[in-house]
Amino acid sequence: DIQMTQSPSSVSASVGDRVTISCRASQDLSNWLAWYQQKPGKVPKLLIYAASNLQSGVPSRFSGSGSGTDFTLTISSLQPEDFATYYCQQSTSFPWTFGQGTKVEIK
Amino acid sequence: EVLLVQSGGGLVQPGGSLRLSCAASGFTFSSYEFSWIRQAPGRGLEWIAYISSGGRTVFYADSVKGRFSISRDDDKNSLSLQMNSLRAEDTAVYYCARDPPWRYWGQGTLVTVSS
Numbered sequence: 001d002i003q004m005t006q007s008p009s010s011v012s013a014s015v016g017d018r019v020t021i022s023c024r025a026s027q028d029l030s031n032w033l034a035w036y037q038q039k040p041g042k043v044p045k046l047l048i049y050a051a052s053n054l055q056s057g058v059p060s061r062f063s064g065s066g067s068g069t070d071f072t073l074t075i076s077s078l079q080p081e082d083f084a085t086y087y088c089q090q091s092t093s094f095p096w097t098f099g100q101g102t103k104v105e106i107k
Numbered sequence: 108e109v110l111l112v113q114s115g116g117g118l119v120q121p122g123g124s125l126r127l128s129c130a131a132s133g134f135t136f137s138s139y140e141f142s143w144i145r146q147a148p149g150r151g152l153e154w155i156a157y158i159s160s161g162g163r164t165v166f167y168a169d170s171v172k173g174r175f176s177i178s179r180d181d182d183k184n185s186l187s188l189q190m191n192s193l194r195a196e197d198t199a200v201y202y203c204a205r206d207p208p209w210r211y212w213g214q215g216t217l218v219t220v221s222s
Contacts, residue, residue, distance in 0.1 A: 034208040036152070043215060044152060049208035087152055091207045094166040096142070096154040 002027045002090050006099035012107040019075040021102045023088035028068050032092040035064055035073045038101075039084045047086075048073065078104070109133040109211045111203050116216035123193050123220070129186040129203030129213050137161070137181040140206060143188045145199040146215075153199075156188060171197075193220045 003026040013019050023033065031051040036044040046055045048064035051071055061076045075082055083106055088099040115127040129141070143156040156177040157166045165177055176189040186203050198220045203213040 036209075038152075043202065043212045044209070046208050046210050055208075055210065089152070089154075089207075094157065095168045096157070096207070098152045098154065101151045 001095055002029070002093060002097055004088055004090055004097050004099040006086075006088055006102050008102060009100065010103040010105060012105045013078050014107045015078055015080060017078045017107075019078050019082075019104060021073040021086055021088075021104075023066075023071040023073070023099050025069045025071075025090055027092070029071075029090050029092045031067050032090055033064075033066070033071050034089045034091070035062075036087045036089060037082075037084045038087065044087070075104075109205070111205065111211055111213040113201075113203055113213035113216045116201065116218050118219045118221065119193055120222050121194060121220055124189070124191045125193065125218060127188040127190070127201055127203075127216060127218070129188075131184045131186065131205075134205075136179075136184040141177075141179065141186050142204050142207070142209070143175075143177060144202045144204055144209070144212075145197075146202070147196070147199040150199075158186070190218070193218075195220050 005024045007022045033051045035048040038044040047058050052064045063074045065072050085101045085103045087101050110132045112130045119125050140159050144154050155168045155171045158177045162179050174192045178187045200215045200217050202215045205211040
């Protein structure tokens, strides 16, 4: 199974900060990686697919990069509505797996 | 508008069975693949089952293999998850989702396994 490891597990940040979340895979994913945002009690929302493609309707302050085993989600200027938990997920091979999540909290 | 509307769920005793459904609308159901994804209380997301378009290919997470069964009815635009031999650790919110990447999700349904 492909293990997905996110870091950090949580981050405290202020509105306007730049936030970077890392995701490392135990095997080469090529670019079959997606990022999801989830707020408490809500359905997960797709932010980025194929490592760097911004899903329609998602603000441009979100960006994704990386390939192979190392990937990054960047929020260029944190907004109040961005406080949430973020998950990376691979769909290279079954079983499809998620990272453990990164909680972005208000500082 | 793409909609995935879930039904089923609820409280079941350990060892019991439950069937979840996901009714789709707003797109050509038969052309797409689907997954079930779950989230235990306070925990992260876990993919548990996949079915291809046409239904010939299915995959399961080890945690549910042999106990859960995913199926689809393209005539009724419906996806199902049959859950047998349920355990306390199966307690979670269950989501259906289309593709990946999962742009479209059901609203989620809570399954509680407890005596």
